[in-house]
Amino acid sequence: MSRLGELFPRADLPSVRLGSSPTPVRQAVGLGPEVWIKDDGAFGDGAWGGNKVRKLEWIIPEAHRRGRSTLLTVGGIGTHWGLAAALYGADHGLRTVLGLVDQPVDDHVRDQLRRLEASGALIHRYRSVARLKLAAPWLLLRYSQRGHLPYYLPAGGSSPVGTLGYVEAALEIADQVAAGELPEPATIVTAVGSGGTAAGLALGLRLAGLSTRVLGIVVNDAFRLDAVTVAGLANETVELLRDRGAEVDLRLTADDLDTTAEWMGQTYGAPTPEGQAALGRAADLGLELEPVYTAKAVAAVLGTADRLDRPVLLLGTHGPR
Template sequence: MDDAAPTSPRLHRRFPELVESLPHVRLGDVPTPLRKLEGLGTRNRAWLKDDSTFGSGGWGGNKVRKLEWIIPDVLAHKSKQIITVGGIGTNWGLAAALYAKQFGIETAIALVDQPVDDHVRAQLARLQRSGATLHFTHTKLRTVAAAPYLMLRHVRGGRLPYYLPAGGSSPIGALGYVEAGLELAAQVEAGEIPEPAYVVAAVGSGGTVAGLLLGLRLAGLRTGVVAVVVNDTLPLGPKDLRDLARRTETLLRRRGAKLGDIDLDSMELTVTRDYLGPGYGYTTAEGRAAQRVGEEFGIPLDPVYTAKTFAGLLEVEATSRGGDRPIVMLDSFGPRTD
């Protein structure tokens, strides 16, 4: 074991050669809690990894884990502005705007239409209060067409803005869930939970699942990943997710990490579109039912991501193999009081 401070990221403690080459800022408290959802499901083996608690600012959840690695990279590039994309109810865009502002970084967001409900209206109002510059580009095609103009418009100090894909799902962003995979392994080692059979997570832009694949592999766990697709506007099949995990592995190696051999192809990955419904942002009957069950267990679920993930958890818990090993849902929804 190295001499890095206990509050430093596990990636730095495991690979101290990354401390200088891959900087990190702490934006939330770790580890996030685990709890067994007693009485849920047919086999009583459902657990929650509660990343809704992660984040010390005005929004929480999985996006903030990504920003712990993204923000230092923005600063290292001497950029003064982030430009990114998302739906008009984007959790990612809100988190980016709020946390980047703490470091003197401006944020601009190209916003694509999605079905509007109370959740989306509330989130759009938060975006409008966040200080971000909002560009309503409406469609994916118009966003792509407007990209050169938007990049030039947001030049600061002679530098182009730092571009981030939807959800912050770059290799740098995926490090947030490499870290979370190592964290889960430490909780297993500490006896907080038996080694899970599966982690069930939403996949909207891919970075969370890709990071988990790599983190669980680095940790040596036999845990598989079930990816519940909630976004039909991006390619999010098994090949896409493994490719992002490999690009994240390549990033770590280029920054100096001595990883040894890693076989990501042998990681069990199931990608399901069974809970997507008509498309991104649309509510589903299964999701609404999951929200009602979630309320009984004290778990607020949003209709776009975690309600559909919870519905997937219930099916995996009932039907999957793995004996009595836990099935863990990653709760990535991080609302905060306005």
């Protein structure tokens, strides 16, 4: 049973097991005193892992619950989310349609695009978010089956259902703290590309009774990802939990977490000197990094060492196999 299921035994919260938990935690080397790493890149049993797989544990059974056989989702041409959806969806009888928007191209994006093209996903590329939005109604109709529209999911799987994956992860962190595997963090640092990971963590930490604050390192300028928006997604997830029979009496505000776009660079996917320098620390950290998300989160920890409340827990989210 999931930790959420144990917390709310009467709630209707179906999930499917896609990875082994808990993911490992360890003290970081080279990131300053009292910094710990939780390697969520290790999560996932298939050909791709990382934080997106946690969201799919809840999204896949929801698609079946709704009688849908197709996932329709969006992202950049280097999307990790889209690849995870295609691979794990196929394992559970779901086809995946991807609406992809151009982003700055480097070797990482080229490699990821090749993986996407080999994943079995049905791919449609667009030059801008505006063009993708115009095409969205056509995509929904084009891939309808037996009177059912595809199950649409926002970028990163950051719907209230997908956000449950990181409510679950926060409860896992609380268990690891209780077991003495790490001290209770004052701050959890995570990259924020669509908001679901940060929202789920903030909500789950409150449910677990921890005082830890989430610091989200915003790496995407395609839509609003400030603390108000992330807290709003957390509250939509609270409403989902209530609708499914969980007794939850809390509401998050922008004061419950922090976000910063200081480390993003010019635009989504654009390299930064600090991020490139962080990539060079990957071997020392024993952590898989990539330039769009995780390197910028590491850069933020390195660059704000004197400002972060400690202990700090850095969430590693990149999961190639």
